[in-house]
Amino acid sequence: MRMLDVIDAKRNGGVLTDEQIQFFVDGVVDGSIPDYQISALLMAIYFQKMTAPEQTKLTMAMLESGDQLDLSKIDGIKVDKHSTGGVGDKTSLPLAAMVAALGIPVPMISGRGLGHTGGTLDKLEAIPGFRVELTEEEFINQVQSIGLAIVGATGQIAPADARIYGLRDVTDTVDSIPLIASSILSKKLASGTDALVIDVKTGSGAFMKEEADAQSLAHALVEIANGAGVKSMAIISDMNQPLGDKIGNSLEIEESIDVLKGKGPADLVELILTLGSQMAVLGKKAANLDEARQKLQATIDDGSALEKFKQMIEMQGGDTRVIDDYSIMPQAKYKIDIKAEKDGVVSQITADEIGVASMLLGGGRAAKEDKLDYSVGIVLSHKVGDQVKKGDTLLTVYSNQEDITKVEQLIRDNYLIGDAAEPIKLIHEIITD
The missing domain is CATH 1.20.970.10 (Transferase, Pyrimidine Nucleoside Phosphorylase; Chain C)
Known part of the structure; x- marks a missing residue:
């Protein structure tokens, strides 16, 4: 041939x-x-493009090109979650703890951020001492012990994808749905999970900016995963404005812990409960989505999810004092308020450009080798639909540079105040087959 x-x-x-x-x-x-x-x-x-059978074969060939984890020693239905990434998307952190608190094993293999989208591993490394690299044995033992681990890829998983992805990046073929689907699932399926919930983002801060593209990708992912024997479903969620209120590594750990303390922002909590309900049903800890939502909320109310998150931090070498003292994480030198210049309604927050602003502060990577500043970021005080008056704080920039002129201009160009705002629908669609 x-x-x-x-x-x-x-x-x-x-x-x-x-x-x-x-x-x-x-x-x-x-x-x-x-x-x-x-x-x-x-x-x-x-x-x-590719047909569904072509996509499935490409995924399975890439999966089988490297190591595959054997999680058969772990009792129960093992459920994982994947997100296509966005600005302020720290969903995996509180979600994994809540689902694990229901008795569902969550063996989560995550990645790092590039550009304006943050990576789960980067956020966790803002916690002093936290280890995201575990051996396969450590990973399995931890999930057996506490039902939860969030780590980087162990061993040689999907080596074909590593080479293909590098070439996609330099040949402008990154946004090919068959190539995206095979890249995501060749790694996720190699983790040995039994069921998978996928959060496909759409909007200005998402990889799939058009909803039709997000739908195509979501259907492809679900079809391939189910065809590979991993029970799967997808949610298409909005990324036209940042998720939650905090953007940046230390700041997003703070907000994740706030969620587990019952003090999280409404949009982030709603997405977590939506995704988590699907995970709970797939993990057979709830008969339906309503029961699942109630049980997940109970893990916040009784403190069991927060305790599960604390156990994970401890087992992965992190400083558990972070649960009650956020200041042990890196802290920015300057906190600079950006104020409204007129009365009105917040009509638009262009998510990807706000993410770029955080990246320019040092909170994200323009190139893979860039070193992160865990302390910097942005905290939103108002979101789309909120009424503001001239002089109100729109957001606060956390920076280690006093002069943020360029960042402020980028923010003002993409944080618009008008007479009215179109409401943002958080959950666009749920795809189960």
């Missing part, structure tokens, strides 16, 4: 055979296919 024939078949709109896809993935991993031919096929897939 020649790689040229595989490229030719897809370029001309053909359906690749299982053998052709396996040949491609094998060549990616062993290095026998050069970057320029991989890039050519990626571009052909970008324009010609």
Whole structure:
């Protein structure tokens, strides 16, 4: 078989055979296919797309290209959650603790942030001493012990994806739905979970800015995961404004703990309860979504979710004093209020640009090698639909530089005050098959 024939078949709109896809993935991993031919096929897939069976085969071939975790020693139905990422999206942290507090094992393998979207691992590393890199044995033992662990990928998971993703980034094929779906699921399915809930973001701060694209991706993810034997569902949620009130690594740990103390912002709590209810039903700890929501809320009310989060911090080497003392995390030198310049209603907060503002402060990465400043970020005082008066604080910038002129201008250009605002619907759609 020649790689040229595989490229030719897809370029001309053909359906690749299982053998052709396996040949491609094998060549990616062993290095026998050069970057320029991989890039050519990626571009052909970008324009010609893939059928559902093609997407499934590509995902499974990438999955099988590396290590797969065996979680059979862990009792119960193991349920994980994945988000396509957004600004202020710290959902996984309180959600995992709440679901684990119901007795559902949550073996969560997460990633780091790049650009304006924050990574779960980066946030956790704002807690002094917290270890996100565990051995496979440590990971399994911890989930057995307390029902929860949040870590980076262990071993050599989906090595084909690592090479393909790097080439997607430089060939402008990142936003291909078949390539996104295979990248996400080749890693998630390798984690050995039994069920998966997926949060697909849509809007200005999301990867899928158009809802139709988010729907296509969500359906592809659910179909592939279910086809691989992992019970799956997806929620399409809004990312036209930041989620919650706090953006930045230490700040998002604060807000995550606030949620577990019953003091979280309404939109973040609602998304957590929506996702968590699906996880609880999949994990067979609730007969229906209403019962699941009540049980999840009870884990906040009785303190069991907060205790579960504290146990995870302790077992992964973190300083548990953070639960009651946020100041042990890195703190910014300056807190600068950005005030409203007129009366009106907050009509728009362009999420991705507010995320870029946080990144410019040092809270995100423009390149993978960039070092994060865990202390910086943004705290919103008002969100879309809120009435404000001239002089009211719109948000507070946490910075280690006194001069934030460029950041302030970026914020003002994307934090608009008008006469009225269109209401934002948080949950757009729920996809179960």
